[in-house]
Amino acid sequence: MKPFEYRSPADAAAAVRSVAGNPAAVFLGGGTNLVDHLKLGVAAPDLVVHVADLLPAGIEELDGGTLRIGAGVRNSDLAADRRVRERFPVLSQALLSGASGQLRNMATTGGNPLQRTRCVYFQDVTTPCNKRQPGSGCSAVGGWTRHHAVLGASEHCLAVHPSDMAVAMAALDARVRVLGPDGERTIPFTGLHRLPAGTPERDTVLEHGDLITAIDLPPLPLARRSAYRKVRDRASYAFALVSVAAAVEVRDGVITDARVAFGGVAHVPWRAHRAERVLRGAPATEETYRAAADAELADARPADGPDGGNAFKIPLLRRTLAATLRGLVREDAR
Amino acid sequence: MTFIDRPVAIGLDLPRRDGAAKVRGTAVYAYETPVENPAYAHPVQATVARGRVTALDTAAAEVLDGVLAVLTPATAERLASTEDRELAALQDDGVAFRGQVVALVVADSSETARHAAALVRVTYAQEPHDSELRADRDDLYAPERVNPDFPTDTVEGDVAAATAVAAVVVEQTYTTATYHNNPLEPHATTAHWEPADGRLTLWDSTQGVHPARTAVASVFGLDEAKVRVVCPYVGGGFGSKGTPHVNVVLAAMAARAVPGRPVRLALTRQQMFSLAGYRTPTVQRCLLAAERDGRLTALAVDVVEQTSRIKEFAEQTGVPARMMYAVANRRTTHRLAALDVPVPSWMRAPGECPGMFGPEVAMDELAERLGLDPVELRIRNEPVTDPQTGKPFSSRNLVGCLREGAARFGWSGRDPRPGVRRDGDWLVGTGVAASTYPVHRMSKSTAVIRREGDRYVAEIGAADLGTGTWTTLAQIAADALGVPVERVEVRIGDTDHPMATVAGGSSGMSTWGSAVVEAARAFRTRYGAEPPERAEASGSVPPADDRWAMHAFGAQFAEARVHLDTGEIRVPRLLGVFAVGRIVNPRTARSQLVGGMTMGLSMALHEHSVLDPRTGHVVNHDLADYHIAANADVAEVEAHWLDEHDPHVNAMGTKGIGEIGIVGTAAAVSNAVWHACGARVRDLPVTLDKVLPALEDPPGR
Structure with missing residues (x-):
């Protein structure tokens, strides 16, 4: 790896100043993704600024019931938190379905949503990749696309966002607190990530030097009945082929409210607003679940490839959404 | 050949003799062999699947602090034999597959070697490649024989x-x-040339020290007596360490390029997908x-x-x-x-x-x-x-x-x-x-049995891939000698021991065990039940019964x-x-x-x-x-x-x-x-x- 300078500043503001002042600087959180990139040459920073230990590592309950999760909270601690498990089981389940115990002990709440795609072409510096090297081309187009997007992709990038936690956050109307060179601001979690369009090198709307300091979870009573269903190629320790984060409220056999997000199918954790609109006010039946999936997947576009492509993700996601909703409704009936 | 009719040690549920050392982390594997002042090598790999290297710009790599040498086809030593083209490292500018080694960096640290390797600029005359297997190809051919013969x-x-x-046909x-062996321990070598007498020692993760020595001696044109291969423990091989791959040759080349310094080379996981068989x-x-x-x-x-x-x-x-x-x-x-x-x-x-x-x-x-x-x-x-x-x-x-x-x-x-x-x-x-x-039983392998104090020592250049050879050969020797298994010490994994064949074809026990039994029989025939100190006998695999x-x-x-x-x-x-x-x-x-x-x-x-047929990797x-x-x-x-x-x-x-x-x-x-x-x-x-x-x-x- 390329030699780099390493700094461990005293506070978040100093860390932001360090990175903002150097275009070749990066933040280091838990290091579960960046360290790989340093070895592979995917990232070659001049300056690495360690922030995992100086960010808030606690979960506090604000007036009004919002849970404020410090960006330094490790994934395993967040998954185990009693309030999270009771109020937002979808989030706990999503976290526990990701990576391995060792990685979850390292990965942070702030770093997790900022991890980069695991697209094999992005991670291999010998193959063209618009995300890694803008304008070089997208090797996934016509390449191995089993793990690539069917929603919201562009001809410039077929990558998917790899995080499970982020899918749950997208469903839960979470908000992201960001410290930048010009101070603090808050953005909706669903506005954090962006579709690739013509600039896939930008994963998120954050500017260089912006640091996530916390993620807020506003109260969401229906999330007490929520679930994360991850479908993957082996029983554990694999990224999602598709995943569903869902919460539903059912009264007298009718879905009164719902939150749905998809993982493994887009450049962003995909909040399924169209599916939610179909679900709200509809009877809790197989037909409804499938109509919701169909509404969301109407614009889905599979990619082909030497391994048969990823067209299977569309029926798989449809079936997985139905199974997840069915399970929640069953749970609700108990 | 006489069948061991009444086994005593054979069949015992004994724990691995090397188990505790492995659990404690004290078992020494090839890459971590303690040596003085080691250097580290990292290959540069072709990014085209077919063609020729037309230029190799090593300047940026060579000026890097800690870089000791950059080997290229222009600077690398000429090998004595290039007959095995997989092992003919850095001998010409041809590229026959994506990932083939086109240069090698030697440096003071593995990080520096890897960084320098990334700085080597390679220019290719790329030719159209063909990497896609289909059953309807028109260029399929019948090989003369299929593995092994x-x-x-x-x-x-x-x-x-x-x-x-x-009545019924299923067609x-x-x-x-395609499968890659992917042993947990990567293909790894520590190589050292003795400056005084030109002897080469390789601590190599291999399924057979003697076959590895034969291959390396041939590639470098050395008398086999001048090459020693040592491998007490292997972190998995599954066939991929059965014959030496190019990494072993590269490690030896690198060590000769930095005289007096041993060189370590471990393939990265990614490199194992193009250089270690599949x-x-x-x-x-x-x-x-x-x-x-x-x-x-x-x-x-x-x-x-x-x-x-x-x-x-x-x-x-x-x-x-x-x-x-x-x-x-x-x-x-x-x-x-x-x-x-x-x-x-x-x-x-x-x-x-x-x-x-x-x-x-x-x-x-x-x-x-x-x-x-x-x-x-x-x-x-x-x-x-x-x-x-x-x-x-x-x-x-x-x-x-x-x-x-x-x-x-x-x-x-x-x-x-x-x-x-x-x-x-x-x-x-x-x-x-x-x-x-x-x-399978290989036709050649020799073991020596020796009395050392109150113990019997069995020596043979066999391998233990984690399979249990350290333990099981002792059980066989014990029964062949008619002594308790605790009194038998086994020494394997070194070409200083008698010649043994590869741990391959599930032949290890059948081959090495046969040699141990023959050695034990010869030992008892010569020395009886009360052998003198240092008494020694050897035995080799007897002919197989081909009926x-x-x-x-x-x-x-x-x-x-x-x-x-x-x-x-x-x-x-x-x-x-x-x-x-x-x-x-x-x-x-x-x-x-x-x-x-x-x-x-x-x-x-x-x-x-x-x-990916477009890239060939x-x-x-x-x-x-x-x-x-x-x-x-x-x-x-x-x-x-x-x-x-x-x-x-x-x-x-x-x-x-x-x-x-x-x-x-x-x-x-x-x-x-x-x-x-x-x-x-x-x-x-x-x-x-x-x-x-x-x-x-x-x-x-």
Whole structure:
């Protein structure tokens, strides 16, 4: 790896100043993704600024019931938190379905949503990749696309966002607190990530030097009945082929409210607003679940490839959404 | 050869002698061998699949602090032999596959070497490459022989005529994927040239110190006496460390380029996907013709697979079908495509492992067509003598394995219909397949037995890949000498010991054990029961008894579950029963068989090296994307064996257990998946996208 300078500043503001002042600087959180990139040459920073230990590592309950999760909270601690498990089981389940115990002990709440795609072409510096090297081309187009997007992709990038936690956050109307060179601001979690369009090198709307300091979870009573269903190629320790984060409220056999997000199918954790609109006010039946999936997947576009492509993700996601909703409704009936 | 009739130490359930050192981390592996002031080497790899290097700009690498040397075809030493083109590192500017080594950086640290390697600028004259295996290629050719030395094609009787009049015919194409061995310990070497006398020492992770020495001595034009290879422990090889790959040559070249300094070279996981061998993908056209009662009348297996353009390796995929079942009309063929791809090589049970997928799924399909139980179908086709050679079997207990396995698994009363068993949200099914592996014994290996104090020492250049050799050879020596096993010390893994063959072909115990028994006999004959201190005798492998067809057999049973909604596949239960001769140590034996079956499960459900034909390289070249079964995928795996006495195979009565465990597993799993959900998956791996179309939508509940 390329030699780099390493700094461990005293506070978040100093860390932001360090990175903002150097275009070749990066933040280091838990290091579960960046360290790989340093070895592979995917990232070659001049300056690495360690922030995992100086960010808030606690979960506090604000007036009004919002849970404020410090960006330094490790994934395993967040998954185990009693309030999270009771109020937002979808989030706990999503976290526990990701990576391995060792990685979850390292990965942070702030770093997790900022991890980069695991697209094999992005991670291999010998193959063209618009995300890694803008304008070089997208090797996934016509390449191995089993793990690539069917929603919201562009001809410039077929990558998917790899995080499970982020899918749950997208469903839960979470908000992201960001410290930048010009101070603090808050953005909706669903506005954090962006579709690739013509600039896939930008994963998120954050500017260089912006640091996530916390993620807020506003109260969401229906999330007490929520679930994360991850479908993957082996029983554990694999990224999602598709995943569903869902919460539903059912009264007298009718879905009164719902939150749905998809993982493994887009450049962003995909909040399924169209599916939610179909679900709200509809009877809790197989037909409804499938109509919701169909509404969301109407614009889905599979990619082909030497391994048969990823067209299977569309029926798989449809079936997985139905199974997840069915399970929640069953749970609700108990 | 005299059979050991009354084993005492053989058969004991002894813990591994090296186990505690491995658990404590004190067992020293090749890369961590303590040496003075080591340097580190990192290869630069071609980014085109075919062509020529026209320019190598090493300036940026060479000025880097800590860089000691950059070897290129222009600066690297000339090797004495370039006959093996896989090992002819840096001898010319040709590129025969993507990932081939085009330069090598040597530096003070591994990080610096890696960074410098990234700074070497390579310019290519790229030529169109062809890396895609298809069965309909027009350039397929018949190799002269298939690995290691089998006829390429066999024909007996008239397959077409028998098929034309058969009651039932199954004819399908089955494919296995490309697989990479992926041992946990990467291919790693510490190399040191003695400045004074030009002796080369290699601490190398290898399945055979002597074969490695022979290959390296030949490449460098050295007298074998000037080369020492040391390898006490191996963190897995699975065939990929059976012959030296280019990394070993590079390590030695690098060490000679920085005189006086030992050099360490460990391949990265990604580099192992192009430089350390792999199993060819196979396309198997299988035909089975049978009478109504299930008796086979014709069998054909026509195999298409790949090799590299620079070195041929012809996997013997069609070979097991030649002797498996009694069938008068048989044809097996192998055709190869020579592609712009890395060099394929041995991977656990070459031939038998892929070659028992197609035919054993075809047997299941035949059973389905006949309405016959698949266990019974196999029993009905049991031959009296080896169909291929006509020789009697030294022992053949396939039927015993099938019956014992069926009883243990709870097979009887099985409803043959697919897709009718539910457990919650899961469809449940069971499947069976047969296993086989030949009994190999290498013709050469020598052991020495010596008395040292109150102990007997057995020395032989054998290898322990984690298989248990340190322990099991002591058990054999103890019985051959007639002493308690505690009084025997074994010394292996060093060319300073007598010559031993590779740990390959499941031949280790049968070969090295035979040499140890001969040495012990010679020792007792010469010195009797009271040998003097330092008394010593050697013995070598006796000639094999070629009157017999010698094979191990097994039966594997699998339970598969397919999720009604998602098609996710789980295998909660695998059960194998094997007839593998005498078991030297039930603990290490069970570990090998369970390990083989687990690897077979991994092959069935997960493993698949995805080659992108546009670039010619495997794109999922790390363990995040090349899936092997994780703990959660491996539930109950049981291995049992029959109490088999075969006095013909060798003095110990052992048949070799390193590879049979992976043979047939994938077929058993695929057959179980069919039984669970009705999807017949003929292309490995069996993944959810291949069963989804067979599942009801919405699932009936």
